[in-house]
Amino acid sequence: xxxxxxxxxxxxxxxxxxxxxxxxxxxxxxxxxxxxxxxxxxxxxxxxxxxxxxxxxxxxxxxxxxxxxxxxxxxxxxxxxxxxxxxxxxxxxxxxxxxxxxxxxxxxxxxxxxxxxxxxxxxxxxxxxxxxxxxxxxxxxxxxxxxxxxxxxxxxxxxxxxxxxxxxxxxxx
Amino acid sequence: xxxxxxxxxxxxxxxxxxxxxxxxxxxxxxxxxxxxxxxxxxxxxxxxxxxxxxxxxxxxxxxxxxxxxxxxxxxxxxxxxxxxxxxxxxxxxxxxxxxxxxxxxxxxxxxxxxxxxxxxxxxxxxxxxxxxxxxxxxxxxxxxxxxxxxxxxxxxxxxxxxxxxxxxxxxxxxxxxxxxxxxxxxxxxxxxxxxxxxxxxxxxxxxxxxxxxxxxxxxxxxxxxxxxxxxxxxxxxxxxxxxxxxxxxxxxxxxxxxxxxxxxxxxxxxxxxxxxxxxxxxxxxxxxxxxxxxxxxxxxxxxxxxxxxxxxxxxxxxxxxxxxxxxxxxxxxxxxxxxxxxxxxxxxxxxxxxxxxxxxxxxxxxxxxxxxxxxxxxxxxxx
Ligand code: FES
Numbered sequence: 422x423x424x425x426x427x428x429x430x431x432x433x434x435x436x437x438x439x440x441x442x443x444x445x446x447x448x449x450x451x452x453x454x455x456x457x458x459x460x461x462x463x464x465x466x467x468x469x470x471x472x473x474x475x476x477x478x479x480x481x482x483x484x485x486x487x488x489x490x491x492x493x494x495x496x497x498x499x500x501x502x503x504x505x506x507x508x509x510x511x512x513x514x515x516x517x518x519x520x521x522x523x524x525x526x527x528x529x530x531x532x533x534x535x536x537x538x539x540x541x542x543x544x545x546x547x548x549x550x551x552x553x554x555x556x557x558x559x560x561x562x563x564x565x566x567x568x569x570x571x572x573x574x575x576x577x578x579x580x581x582x583x584x585x586x587x588x589x590x591x592x593x594x
Numbered sequence: 595x596x597x598x599x600x601x602x603x604x605x606x607x608x609x610x611x612x613x614x615x616x617x618x619x620x621x622x623x624x625x626x627x628x629x630x631x632x633x634x635x636x637x638x639x640x641x642x643x644x645x646x647x648x649x650x651x652x653x654x655x656x657x658x659x660x661x662x663x664x665x666x667x668x669x670x671x672x673x674x675x676x677x678x679x680x681x682x683x684x685x686x687x688x689x690x691x692x693x694x695x696x697x698x699x700x701x702x703x704x705x706x707x708x709x710x711x712x713x714x715x716x717x718x719x720x721x722x723x724x725x726x727x728x729x730x731x732x733x734x735x736x737x738x739x740x741x742x743x744x745x746x747x748x749x750x751x752x753x754x755x756x757x758x759x760x761x762x763x764x765x766x767x768x769x770x771x772x773x774x775x776x777x778x779x780x781x782x783x784x785x786x787x788x789x790x791x792x793x794x795x796x797x798x799x800x801x802x803x804x805x806x807x808x809x810x811x812x813x814x815x816x817x818x819x820x821x822x823x824x825x826x827x828x829x830x831x832x833x834x835x836x837x838x839x840x841x842x843x844x845x846x847x848x849x850x851x852x853x854x855x856x857x858x859x860x861x862x863x864x865x866x867x868x869x870x871x872x873x874x875x876x877x878x879x880x881x882x883x884x885x886x887x888x889x890x891x892x893x894x895x896x897x898x899x900x901x902x903x904x905x906x907x908x909x910x911x912x913x914x915x916x917x918x919x920x921x922x923x924x925x926x927x928x929x930x931x932x933x934x935x936x937x938x939x940x941x942x943x944x945x946x947x948x949x950x951x952x953x954x955x956x957x958x959x960x961x962x963x964x965x966x967x968x969x970x971x972x973x974x975x976x977x
Contacts, residue, residue: 432898432901432902433902433905435971438970438971439970449973454921455915455916455921456915456923456934456935456938457895457916458973458974459973460973481971481972481973482971482972482973483893483894483895483938483971483972483973483974484895484898484916485895485897485898485914485916485917486897486898486901488895488916489898489971525919525921528921529916573933573934573935574935574974576933576935577892577893577935577974577975578974
């Protein structure tokens, strides 16, 4: 495997994986480089000082081993952090926490940073809270990519109708 | 349990081949061009290997050019004939969208040198339309190159029919037979140029052949001491040639029995894997190499799949964008009309002579669980 041991651990036994019921914020991002997709859910609570913190976090990812490992790692880093702190988590921090990634896989980690940012954006927006300028700018950039991703995975997103059906070898398998 | 199901990538060198090659490293090490007994000994063995290879392929020994592998053979056949054609004012080549990169990238390079290339599409099963080949031939066409069988999806092309058309129309026909040799019977009657590789048939890596029929004019790409009838210079690699000839001999000898055995295993594998919901088979249902199975699993990505299978000891490959150095999905799967998302979740399992039924049972036990574990992570199929 071209990956280091930490990546392997997160990839094989990812943390905080799965869907969240009734999240306070959701970040849905896609990467048009190779077509990976990550959805990240947060629950927001308050700490003893009354600051808003990420009290729970979950994710779902369609992508390579690096994408899965960075999804897992970013949620480890963000859990329990204040929203301000969480917004400081860069893809570089995520990569460092995994002991590095091959250069061709760095783009996968950008997804993790973006998904976290988007989930926080979603939460702030829904609750009419002030959105930092940097976050607003990043959101606008991401939205453009997402359109393309949604187009690409149209069928998967509408899968309800077909799910569960087994496919046979003939015809037109 | 370790299960190697990537035999289309490479195969282990078989014992008999290693034994046949063994003397040519330290003992019979002579340069086949030398006049003394060491040289003569090497020369004799080299020519025996050439004769054996030729007799299996039913061509003349002088039509066998040993190369460093099929990539060189493909490059040589296309560029070497192009250099001749240019002198005659011909500049058009025809190939398919699903060729190996050794052919496709050679074609693309030829385009930069002023040649025209037609890339024919394939149908949803990966088959080239013979009619379309015929229609694509122009006055200035000098060569058609269509692989005998595809390396990713295992589809067997109608190469003999295409070869016949080319010979009638006086156009050279080249076929990359790397995956087909030793797996299907091949009649080289109308084939002018054929590339093959030893390491796909339990021979050594770095060893291949380009069959160049007598009637074909070709310019060498590698100049030097005039080896291989002046077509490909470089001190002959006797061990490599002997290994190739032995591997080919054994592959042909066992072809029918292995075809029977591996077809049964492959079909068991295909039937079992298609039980997994939202799974499709890529390639042709019947015109398919006996050792190839290629699937797409919706909602998951191939590199993750390969690496999780690897943890369970299963070695396979994928056409996913994430696993390719340029982050593009497999050109073969896209040519079948698969969407990038479907190519994303592709898995190639290629069998070989060492695979057993027990191993297939193991794969059928493990694979559904691995697919399920990744679908649990996927936003498209999660919980
Ligand atoms: S998700 Fe495609 S390369 Fe990582």
